[in-house]
Amino acid sequence: MIHNPGFLLTALAFVAVIGPLVFVHELGHYLVGRWCGVKAEAFSIGFGPEIFAWVDRRGTRWRVAALPLGGYVRFKGDMNAASMTDPAWLEMSAQDRAESFPAKPLWQRAAIVAAGPAINFLFAILILATFAFVHGESRTPAVAGVVQPGSAAAAAGLKAGDRIVSLGGRDMATFDDIRLYAQIRPGEAVAMVIERDGKTFARDGKIGSVTEDDGFGNTFQIGRLGLAPGDPVVEPVSLLRAPVVAIERTGQIVRTMIETMGQIFSGGRSVKELGGPLKIAQVSGQAATLGIESFIFFVALISINLGFINLLPIPMLDGGHLLFYGIEAVQRRPVSAQAQEWAYRSGLAVLMAMMLLVTFNDLSSFGLWKSLSGLIG
Missing domain, CATH: 2.30.42.10 (PDZ domain)
Incomplete structure (x- = not known):
């Protein structure tokens, strides 16, 4: 009989999953940004009140915040954590503009944005390749x-x-x-x-x-x-073939995600199957009780999920930025500031609605609503 983990193990496991994956994701943005000569003003793990922080010699403020549900890198020229362009960047000195994000060529901006999801996939591929090398391929x-x-x-x-x-x-x-x-x-x-x-x-x-x-x-x-x-x-899987096996497995997982999402949108599956942070926390604790390999495999799955979700063409997400860059490449001029602001507001509304939905689903799966109805009745 498998027992549910306690609250402490669940909380620790959740932080152990989300913390490193958010760090890896934002590190992708940060490293490619540095390679492109963009200054990072802040690198944050989590949102909300700051727990502790330090400033490195490049002037980047590294901070850890109280809510470990995400993170961000704010580059010079960004107005906020969503990387909306600050109109004031044009008023900077020539030296400051040279190291700001909006001043970079389109391909560099796209590379910086795509690096976050890409490194999540690479991180998962590394884990799955190790498993393939150790355990072989079925x-x-x-x-x-x-x-x-x-x-x-x-x-x-x-x-x-x-x-x-x-x-x-x-x-x-x-x-x-x-x-x-x-x-x-x-x-x-x-x-x-x-x-x-x-x-x-x-x-x-x-x-x-x-x-x-x-x-x-x-x-x-x-x-x-x-x-x-x-x-x-x-x-058995050789060291050279292990990455190939891992890429194939990652492709299978992504295809399954796409197919199940399609089933939800077509009505073949209930939206109640969508889970959010609370569900991830619960399953993190459960995976931790099954042993280190099960937990690491779960980390790989969440890393793939994080990379995939961030590539969705929703403003506020990396995929939304890449969509704007694609439009910019076609029309040979940036999307207007008004259109971007409207899109970001709409994207925020979509994300908030999705967060409310998955939180409602999470609480339902924990039996909260049934318990409350019992108390009221």
Whole structure:
């Protein structure tokens, strides 16, 4: 029986996940900014009241704040932590303008902004590459070793020994491909291409839906075909191939994120599945109870998530800045200050609405609303 972590472990685990990842993300902006000759006026881990800070010899104020839910690098010429351009930068001296962010060429500004998400992906790839080198790569063939009676696979007429060539038009190279495809599609119809005794044929089926408990009291629906693999095949991974395996796994994780987001927007999944900082804190503590490897793997997942979310084309996020730079590259002039201000206000409203939604979902998953309704009733 897995026990839920206590509050102290949950809090420590959350800080241990978010703190380093925010630092890594902002360090990407900072390092590329320095490489481009931009002065960083402040480097902050967290928001809100300052806990402690120091100023380095370059004049950058390094600060740690009370709310470890993000961070920022404020470059010279930025008006605020969201990197909105300060109109007063044009009034600076020539020397100050030369080391300000708005004065840099478009490609340099884009590189500085993209560096944050990029380093989150690189950080995760480093972790996953280490895991691949240590544990090897699962290459179990996409062949049904066992077909569970009464399962979705059995209903579709699959038999032991069948090789699953594709599901929903997607090639299945390994048994892990089958699992990853099915688990986010509970109850969905699926077109199957099967190879049996050297002959290939198509079958229409439906992915089964099962309710699982993660051991911490959380239940969720997950897709299952009802297949079990044959003998597992784990191939050793060389030091040179480890990054390749890690990049492939990162790509699979990002594709899963995109597909699940698409399901939420299309109505295939409930918005209640969206989680926020409280949920991350809870799962951080849970991952910590499962051992150091599970915790480190969770850090890699959150790092990928952080990089992906920041690339969304929402003003206030890195992706929003990159969108503006893309428009600037096309029209050969910056987006007007009025349009940017409107976009930033809209982006802030979207982010605040999303934060309220995921916080509501988090509290619901903790049973708060049910407890309150019980007290009121």
